[in-house]
Amino acid sequence: MLAAHRARPASVLAAVVTTVVTTAVAVGGLAVLTVSAAAPASAADPGPTAIAVGPDGTTWVGTAAGGSLQRVDVTGALLAPVPLPRAGSVDGLYVEQDTVRVWVSYGGGASLIDASGTELGWIDASGSATCPTTGARDPGTYGGVVATADRIVLTHRCGDGIGLNTYARSDLTARGGASAYGCPTCRFGQIAFSPRATTQTPQGAYYVTVPDAAEVQVWSGFDNVHGTPVRTIDVQAHGGGVTPRPTGVAVDDEGTTFVTDSANHVVYVYDADGTYSRYIGNPPDPDTGSDFGFDTPVAISQYPRTGSISQLRGNLLIADRGSNRVVRRDTYTWLFWNAPLDGSSPPPSGPPVNTTKPSISGTPAVGQTLTCDPGAWAGSPTSFLHGWNRDFSYVPGENATTYVVRPGDAGRKIECFVQGVNDQGTSDYAVSAPVTISATPPPPSAPVNTIRPTIAGTPQVGETLTCGDGQWSGSPAPTYSRQWQRSGTALPGATSSAYVVTGDDVGLPLTCRVTATNSAGSATASSVAVTPTDGPVTTPCSGRPGVSIDAGAVWTTSAAVTLTVRPPAGATQVVLSNDGGFDDADVRPVAADCRYPWTLRVGGGTATKHVYARFVGGGVDEVATLSDDVVLDAAAPALRRPVARPVARKQSARPVYRVRLAARDAVSGVQKARFAAHRGGQGRVLRAKAAYRTRTPGAFRWVQVTDRAGSTSAWKRARIKR
Numbered sequence: 001m002l003a004a005h006r007a008r009p010a011s012v013l014a015a016v017v018t019t020v021v022t023t024a025v026a027v028g029g030l031a032v033l034t035v036s037a038a039a040p041a042s043a044a045d046p047g048p049t050a051i052a053v054g055p056d057g058t059t060w061v062g063t064a065a066g067g068s069l070q071r072v073d074v075t076g077a078l079l080a081p082v083p084l085p086r087a088g089s090v091d092g093l094y095v096e097q098d099t100v101r102v103w104v105s106y107g108g109g110a111s112l113i114d115a116s117g118t119e120l121g122w123i124d125a126s127g128s129a130t131c132p133t134t135g136a137r138d139p140g141t142y143g144g145v146v147a148t149a150d151r152i153v154l155t156h157r158c159g160d161g162i163g164l165n166t167y168a169r170s171d172l173t174a175r176g177g178a179s180a181y182g183c184p185t186c187r188f189g190q191i192a193f194s195p196r197a198t199t200q201t202p203q204g205a206y207y208v209t210v211p212d213a214a215e216v217q218v219w220s221g222f223d224n225v226h227g228t229p230v231r232t233i234d235v236q237a238h239g240g241g242v243t244p245r246p247t248g249v250a251v252d253d254e255g256t257t258f259v260t261d262s263a264n265h266v267v268y269v270y271d272a273d274g275t276y277s278r279y280i281g282n283p284p285d286p287d288t289g290s291d292f293g294f295d296t297p298v299a300i301s302q303y304p305r306t307g308s309i310s311q312l313r314g315n316l317l318i319a320d321r322g323s324n325r326v327v328r329r330d331t332y333t334w335l336f337w338n339a340p341l342d343g344s345s346p347p348p349s350g351p352p353v354n355t356t357k358p359s360i361s362g363t364p365a366v367g368q369t370l371t372c373d374p375g376a377w378a379g380s381p382t383s384f385l386h387g388w389n390r391d392f393s394y395v396p397g398e399n400a401t402t403y404v405v406r407p408g409d410a411g412r413k414i415e416c417f418v419q420g421v422n423d424q425g426t427s428d429y430a431v432s433a434p435v436t437i438s439a440t441p442p443p444p445s446a447p448v449n450t451i452r453p454t455i456a457g458t459p460q461v462g463e464t465l466t467c468g469d470g471q472w473s474g475s476p477a478p479t480y481s482r483q484w485q486r487s488g489t490a491l492p493g494a495t496s497s498a499y500v501v502t503g504d505d506v507g508l509p510l511t512c513r514v515t516a517t518n519s520a521g522s523a524t525a526s527s528v529a530v531t532p533t534d535g536p537v538t539t540p541c542s543g544r545p546g547v548s549i550d551a552g553a554v555w556t557t558s559a560a561v562t563l564t565v566r567p568p569a570g571a572t573q574v575v576l577s578n579d580g581g582f583d584d585a586d587v588r589p590v591a592a593d594c595r596y597p598w599t600l601r602v603g604g605g606t607a608t609k610h611v612y613a614r615f616v617g618g619g620v621d622e623v624a625t626l627s628d629d630v631v632l633d634a635a636a637p638a639l640r641r642p643v644a645r646p647v648a649r650k651q652s653a654r655p656v657y658r659v660r661l662a663a664r665d666a667v668s669g670v671q672k673a674r675f676a677a678h679r680g681g682q683g684r685v686l687r688a689k690a691a692y693r694t695r696t697p698g699a700f701r702w703v704q705v706t707d708r709a710g711s712t713s714a715w716k717r718a719r720i721k722r
Contacts, residue, residue: 046063046064046324046342047064047298047321047322047341048062048063048070048140048298048299048320048324048325048341049062049063049064049091049139049140049298049319050062050063050091050092050093050139050144050299050319051299051301051318051319052093053095053301053303053312053317054095054096054097054100054102055095055097055098055099055100055304055308055580056376056580056623056625057073057074057303057307057309057312057353057355057378057623058071058073058079058624059071059073059317059326060082060093060095060102061093061319061326061341062091062092062093063089063090064089064090064139064140065089066084066088066089066090066106067087068081068082068083069082069084069090069093069104069117070341072326072339073379073623074311074312074353074355074378074379075337075352075378076326076328076336076337076338076339076350077378077379078341079621079623079624080621082113082117084111084117085111085113085118085119086106086119088106088107088108089107090105090106090139091105091106091107091139091142091143091144091157092104092105092110092143092144092145092146092154092191093105093301094145094146094147097304099580099610099612099625099627099629100114100115100580100612100624100625100626100627101113102114102115103145103146103152104145105143105144105145105154106158107139107156107157108157109122109123109124110122110123110125110145110154114546114626114627114628115624115626115627116544116545116546116624117544118544118546121172123152123154123172125156125165139157140247140262140296140298140299140319140321141247141262141298142155142156142157142187142189142211143155143156143157143158143188143190144189145191146192146193146206147169148193148204149169150168150169151166151167151168151169151175152166152169152172153166153191153193153206153222154167155187155190156188157187163177163178163179163187163188164178164191164222165177165222176222177222178222180213180217181217181228181229181232182213183210186212186213187210187211187212188208188209188210189209189210189248189249190247190249190300191206191207191208191249192207192208192249192250192251193206193207194251194252194253194255195253196251196253196254196272198255200231201218201220201230202220203220203221205219205220206218206220206222207249207257209247209249209259210246211262212245214234214235214244214245214246215232215233215234215235215246216232216233216235216246216249216270217229217231217232218231231274233257233259233270235259235261237264237283237284238268238276238279239264239266239279239283239284240284241263241264241266241283241284242263244263244264245261245262245263246260246261246268247262247297247298248260248297248298248299248318249300250301250316252302252304252305253304253305253306254272255272256269256270256272257269257271257274258270258280258300258302258316258331260298260299260300260318261283261297262296262298264283264284265281265282265285265287265295266279266280266281266283266284266293266294266297267279267281267294267297267300267316268280269331280329280331281297282294286322287320287323291338292335294320294322294323295320295321295322296320296321296322296323297318297319297320297321298319298320299318299319300316300317300318300319301317302316302317303315303317308355308356308357308581309353309354309355310428311353311354311428314331315330315331315336316328316329316330316331320338323340324341325338325339325340325341326338337350350425351420351422351424351426351427351428352377352378352379352380352381352420352421352422353377353378353379353420353427354376354427354428354430355376355377355378355623356375356582356583356585357375357430357432357433357581357583358373358374358375358418358431358432359373359375359432359583359584359585360372360373360414360415360416360435361373362477363441364405364435364436364437364438365405365440366405366409366410366437366438366439366440366441367404367405367441367476368404368441368476368477369402369405370403370404370405370414370435371401371402372386372388372401372402372403372416372418372432373585374420375418375432376575376622376623377420377623378623379420379424379427380422381420381427382421382422382423383420384420384421385419385421385426386399386400386401386416386417387416387417387418388403388414388415388416389415389417389431390409390412390413390414391412391413392434403416405437409437410437410439411436411439412436413434413435413436415433415434415435416431416432417429417430417431417432418430441476444475444476444518444520445473445474445475446474446520446521446522446523447473447474447478447516447520447522448472448473448474448523449470449471449472449514449516449523449525450470450471450472450473451470451471451586451588451596451597452526452527452528452597453467453469453470453513453525453526454467454470454512454528454588454589454591454592455468455510455527455530455591455592455593456468456572456589456590456591456592457592458592459501459510459532459533460501460533461501461503461505461506461532461533461534462500462501463500463501464498464499464500464501465499465501465510465530465592466498466499467482467484467497467498467499467512467514467527468497468527468589468591469482469514470525471586472516472523474516474518474520475518478516478518479517479518480516480517481495481514482495482497482512482514483495483512483513484499484510484511484512484513485510485511486504486505486509488509488511490513501532505532506532506534507532507533508532509529509530509531510531510532511526511527512527513525513526514526514527528591528593528595530592530593543566544566545566545567545568545615545626546565546566546628547563547564547565547566547611547626547627547628548564548628549561549562549563549598549611550562550630551564553630554630554631554708555630555631555668555708555709555710556600556630556631557709557710558632559599559600559601559602559609559634560597560599560600561597561598561599561600561630562595562596562597562598563576563596563597564594564595565594566594567590567615567617568615568617568620568621571620572590573587573589573590573615573617574587574596574614574615574616575587575613575614575616576588576596576598576611576612576613577612578600578609578610578611578612579601579610579612580610580612580627582612582614590617598611600630602632607631607632607633607667608630608631608632609629609631609632610628610629611627611628611629612625612626612627613626613627614626631667632667633667633708635665635667636707636712636713637663637664637705637707637712637713638663638664638665638713639663639705639716640662640663640716641716641717641718642660642661642662642716642718642719643659643660643718643719644657644658644659644660644694644697644718644720644721645657645658645660645721646721646722647693654696655695656693656694656695657693657694657695657700657720658691658692658693659675659691659692659693659694659697659700659718660690661673661691661692661703663688663705665708665711667707668707668709669707669708670688670705670707670708671687671688671706671708672685672687673687673688673703673705673706674686674703674704674705674706675699675701675702675703676699676701676702677699677701677702678701678702679702679715680702680715683702698720701718702716702717702718703715703717703718704716
């Protein structure tokens with residue numbers, strides 16, 4: 001039975017812009033708004049109040065108690081919580097889809113954090129010293145955050161204003177805002193964004209719940225001060241019950257909308273035009289143990305239908321507050337699991353799930369050996385089953401991690417597949433990208449070191465160091481030998497990959513020298529030196545796990561950079577990639593100095609380059625991803641020939657000249673200009689601007705400009721008009 005339609009307020013409140021006084025600074029390449037920190041909020045409610053699923057399948061969960069975010073993997077198993085940098089109830093979460101970075105809304109502002117909880121940015125949006133967690137400020141009912149390519153949008157639970165604000169991603173300055181249309185006293189709840197273009201929303205649309213008006217408003221944007229929503233979804237109690245309270249919303253790439261009704265314990269589904277389709281759950285009563293309904297579902301997130309994890313595509317992750325659990329369902333009736341957040345009952349169990357697909361390494365040519373890497377998995381696999389396909393059909397008898405390419409494979413596609421095994425069973429197949437086999441192997445070539453050897457372990461007396469071979473090119477694939485050296489002298493008998501530090505090594509540089517040999521020749525390369533101590537050592541690897549590019553640089557002029565990667569305890573390997581899906585990953589042993597030479601991906605249509613890191617080892621969360629980014633500006637700024645003209649033709653021994661500077665840098669921007677009387681002279685360095693005034697134009701005869709990344713143009717001779 002349908003509930004009676006309730007009357008809505010007739011008054012109209014136009015969109016407004018809430019003024020926020022801010023100061024912008026830069027942290028690790030990200031503009032950060034710094035005002036007063038959000039005030040702590042006390043809350044005893046343990047249930048989830050916010051939820052978001054990331055590209056790696058990890059579900060992030062916030063609570064009214066705050067302090068940390070809980071995490072659930074694809075199988076429903078609890079992962080280690082991530083500490084938050086600020087106190088306060090969490091009312092909104094959004095995970096960036098190209099990297100594992102999370103926006104966390106506390107009601108009065110939002111943090112951007114990495115996978116370890118380090119704060120990368122902060123927006124203060126409240127102007128309020130306190131923020132209650134009940135009634136009109138309940139974090140499970142009001143507030144939210146979403147990010148797009150150029151905007152961050154916060155719906156306000158706290159503060160003196162009502163509504164939402166948008167912030168430019170480039171500098172996090174407030175750009176626009178809105179209040180709930182038709183309900184001047186209403187606060188917004190969760191917000192979602194759909195890139196689906198329509199005639200009304202050519203650039204996509206924002207879907208935001210209005211709990212106290214029982215509706216979802218669809219906006220094309222919030223930059224027009226007098227804007228109105230393009231459509232309103234009228235939420236009714238389908239399945240019976242009281243007046244709905246829509247709190248959570250998710251929308252897929254086709255515009256299908258999913259709305260949680262916390263008052264009637266149900267999720268409603270609406271078609272792209274806003275027409276009601278069906279409900280999920282058993283409304284209107286709360287679930288009392290059947291596990292097929294809900295008990296106060298307050299927030300919802302959907303894994304993309306085109307996401308990389310096939311088993312998770314299109315699935316809904318629901319924050320069920322009353323039962324203190326996360327629910328994973330499909331968009332109809334199938335329940336995958338309920339994951340309790342308090343550990344009061346055993347977590348869901350099942351076979352492993354692949355989160356990063358397998359990959360093939362080696363030269364794809366006849367006579368060469370290919371190796372299958374299993375990729376990343378959730379569900380704690382204890383072993384893997386391997387197989388190989390030729391032109392997408394199984395090759396009988398090939399069940400090893402390696403495959404020797406046969407003459408009959410020439411011109412055909414080879415791929416490997418992997419199944420994860422644990423005590424609950426065997427997973428679905430995870431298949432690598434195919435490689436095409438060359439009819440003839442490449443001509444023999446001597447080994448060339450492309451990534452230098454590494455030393456892993458603690459450089460302390462009695463500890464064992466491990467030599468990693470680095471990476472090499474060359475055909476056929478080389479074999480390796482190793483030699484440990486102290487102060488540049490070979491240590492007798494120290495030719496294995498492992499070396500135990502002795503008292504004779506204290507204070508002296510130890511290196512590992514690797515020789516690669518094949519039929520075309522040999523080459524050697526040495527690791528970075530480590531200096532052992534006779535007591536505990538503090539290295540760049542100490543501290544909270546993290547990754548930084550060129551020591552946290554904002555800009556770089558070269559794709560060749562140095563990564564500093566601090567691993568968690570127990571890690572033995574680091575998995576590095578230029579893409580968040582780890583489709584082209586590089587696995588290296590943990591380096592003693594935490595530093596790794598790396599080459600950023602060139603191209604891709606954007607100057608901002610990302611690096612992602614995961615870790616392998618005992619007790620390590622192998623799907624947790626850390627990341628950093630840097631802006632690559634390899635091109636020098638463009639400079640046209642400057643022109644100097646007198647400002648006015650007056651009878652004067654020293655007239656004033658106006659020197660026009662026409663310089664441009666499309667990526668980082670022109671920062672400074674050097675003027676000199678002679679080409680290559682020291683001259684004067686001034687902040688770059690369009691024009692300068694001088695009585696000594698000869699001192700401005702030669703000009704060069706430098707961009708913010710440090711690239712400098714060629715010298716240009718100015719034209720001085722008398």
